[in-house]
Amino acid sequence: MPFDRIRLSSFRNLEDAEVLTQADRVFLIGENGQGKTNFLEALYYLSYGNSFRGSVDAEAPRRGSAAFSLLGEVRAPGSADMPHESIRVSYESRIKEIKRNEKPVRDRKELVELNPAVVFCHEDFSFAAGEPERRRFFFDQSAGLVSAAYIDNLREYKRILRQRNSALKETRHDLLPFLDMQIAGKGIELMDERSRLLAEFDGRFALSFEAVSLLGAEVRIRYRPSWPSDLGIEGILERLGSRRNEEFALGTSLSGPHRDRWNFTSEGTDFAATASTGQLRLLSLTLRMVQAEYYTTATGRLPVLLLDDVLLELDRGKRKRFLDLLPPSGQSFFTFLPGESWEDYQTGSTLVYEVRNGRFED
Amino acid sequence: MKALDELVGLLTRLPGIGRKSALRVAYYILKTDSSFSEALADRIRGLKGAICFCSSCGAYSESDPCPVCSSPSRDRAVICAVEQPQDVVTIEASREYRGLYHVLGGLISPLDGIGPEDLKIRELVGRAGNGEVTEVVVATNPTVEGDTTALYLKRLLESTGVAVTRLATGIPVGGDLEYADRLTLARSFRGRTKL
Ligand SMILES: [Zn+2]
Numbered sequence: 001m002p003f004d005r006i007r008l009s010s011f012r013n014l015e016d017a018e019v020l021t022q023a024d025r026v027f028l029i030g031e032n033g034q035g036k037t038n039f040l041e042a043l044y045y046l047s048y049g050n051s052f053r054g055s056v057d058a059e060a061p062r063r064g065s066a067a068f069s070l071l072g073e074v075r076a077p078g079s080a081d082m083p084h085e086s087i088r089v090s091y092e093s094r095i096k097e098i099k100r101n102e103k104p105v106r107d108r109k110e111l112v113e114l115n116p117a118v119v120f121c122h123e124d125f126s127f128a129a130g131e132p133e134r135r136r137f138f139f140d141q142s143a144g145l146v147s148a149a150y151i152d153n154l155r156e157y158k159r160i161l162r163q164r165n166s167a168l169k170e171t172r173h174d175l176l177p178f179l180d181m182q183i184a185g186k187g188i189e190l191m192d193e194r195s196r197l198l199a200e201f202d203g204r205f206a207l208s209f210e211a212v213s214l215l216g217a218e219v220r221i222r223y224r225p226s227w228p229s230d231l232g233i234e235g236i237l238e239r240l241g242s243r244r245n246e247e248f249a250l251g252t253s254l255s256g257p258h259r260d261r262w263n264f265t266s267e268g269t270d271f272a273a274t275a276s277t278g279q280l281r282l283l284s285l286t287l288r289m290v291q292a293e294y295y296t297t298a299t300g301r302l303p304v305l306l307l308d309d310v311l312l313e314l315d316r317g318k319r320k321r322f323l324d325l326l327p328p329s330g331q332s333f334f335t336f337l338p339g340e341s342w343e344d345y346q347t348g349s350t351l352v353y354e355v356r357n358g359r360f361e362d
Numbered sequence: 363m364k365a366l367d368e369l370v371g372l373l374t375r376l377p378g379i380g381r382k383s384a385l386r387v388a389y390y391i392l393k394t395d396s397s398f399s400e401a402l403a404d405r406i407r408g409l410k411g412a413i414c415f416c417s418s419c420g421a422y423s424e425s426d427p428c429p430v431c432s433s434p435s436r437d438r439a440v441i442c443a444v445e446q447p448q449d450v451v452t453i454e455a456s457r458e459y460r461g462l463y464h465v466l467g468g469l470i471s472p473l474d475g476i477g478p479e480d481l482k483i484r485e486l487v488g489r490a491g492n493g494e495v496t497e498v499v500v501a502t503n504p505t506v507e508g509d510t511t512a513l514y515l516k517r518l519l520e521s522t523g524v525a526v527t528r529l530a531t532g533i534p535v536g537g538d539l540e541y542a543d544r545l546t547l548a549r550s551f552r553g554r555t556k557l
Contacts, residue, residue: 166472
């Protein structure tokens with residue numbers, strides 16, 4: 001849902017202020033370190049209750065302060081006669097509180113269902129070239145955006161995994177058979193859901209990536225579950241049993257969906273191994289593009305897009321093709337450096353702010 | 363004010379009570395008639411002496427054995443295994459169940475260092491094998507730990523020849539037995555499934 005107004009208080013380097021954002025596109029223009037990305041981070045907090053930079057809440061209050069507070073007013077498109085919904089995220093004495101319409105949100109899942117944002121940022125580069133864990137994060141997030149049941153399943157799986165690892169560390173031979181049954185059962189559900197996600201993502205991704213990169217080679221997404229998908233529950237139990245001693249020795253679960261791999265392949269080989277930095281950047285941008293598109297297809301709703309300096313990384317041709325292919329959004333926020341030709345990207349309803357020293361100027 | 367601060371400090375240790383609520387409670391006690399505060403203090407003091415655990419099933423009771431265990435009208439062929447004593451009160455309120463109970467005193471959780479040996483599982487196996495019992499209903503919550511415990515009990519009780527069933531998951535996922543309403547609980551009991 002688009003943001004109409006953001007109230008900032010003691011957040012990062014941003015000056016306490018009320019920022020009006022009632023527009024289809026909001027441009028934030030400024031040098032690095034002035035607060036553009038911090039503002040996108042504030043919006044992300046209001047969408048998910050945490051940071052996209054992988055930083056902890058305690059780092060978000062302004063220097064010298066131990067608390068921050070953010071208030072966002074959102075309104076569904078085409079419902080101007082409806083009152084705003086408010087989302088408040090506050091942090092004080094190491095306790096974070098999230099409220100929707102002044103009522104406490106007990107589970108961040110509720111926020112995701114209300115107001116998801118899709119962020120395009122530097123950190124996304126690791127989806128293309130980082131640790132496997134980063135790709136799992138991306139695809140888990142994509143599935144969670146459209147299905148609260150997926151979030152539940154993943155949480156439950158992680159809980160079983162922690163219990164199982166603990167049982168391995170304590171060499172509880174008596175409990176492992178039961179935790180095996182649980183992890184295999186929940187694991188199969190996750191693998192099925194991830195396979196379905198792959199089917200939704202793969203074709204769209206290949207098309208979009210080619211359309212922007214003009215590479216001339218098809219890049220596909222490959223999902224390789226840690227347990228072969230045709231193994232079945234009995235097969236998984238057998239496999240877990242056969243590595244029992246090894247797992248006891250290391251005190252950790254060596255196989256399962258927490259070790260699933262996602263890769264990108266071109267003509268059968270690993271794309272990341274041979275791709276240029278520019279191609280990898282474009283790949284991570286395309287993933288976000290498809291994430292937004294998938295969200296809309298699956299839910300019929302439009303996400304808010306947060307684009308942090310991403311156009312800068314693309315040459316003119318790619319930039320244009322990227323913007324042309326950008327899926328429809330409820331609202332989008334772009335950051336630019338002062339020298340960039342942001343005027344070219346303005347549409348009918350665009351708000352432009354200059355950001356200097358944490359202050360927003362029209 | 364030391365007396366007030368100390369009371370507030372103790373009250374905030376109660377479940378579900380934060381500092382704000384503790385202050386409100388403390389001021390209320392300060393303001394209200396002293397007969398109220400005396401009655402309250404008296405009941406708190408007397409609670410542990412008045413209520414004990416049933417030595418047979420582990421439920422809270424004013425007598426030992428508890429009214430359920432000593433009632434001639436209860437079905438002695440069925441035992442319902444629950445996590446904690448207050449679960450017995452919840453299930454009794456649904457009036458759907460006519461058998462006996464067994465309080466496990468927790469759930470298996472390696473993360474918390476709780477294994478079967480820390481729970482009243484040996485006692486349950488003993489009761490289930492007395493020749494009279496034909497079914498054990500496992501009524502643990504549908505959480506990871508509740509599932510582990512149920513699977514463990516099933517394996518262990520298989521050898522005694524009794525049927526092991528689990529409450530149908532009419533209880534909302536992540537929801538506690540404690541909060542399940544009477545109707546849901548009743549439906550759960552009728553729809554219990556063989557593990
Ligand atoms: Zn009893």
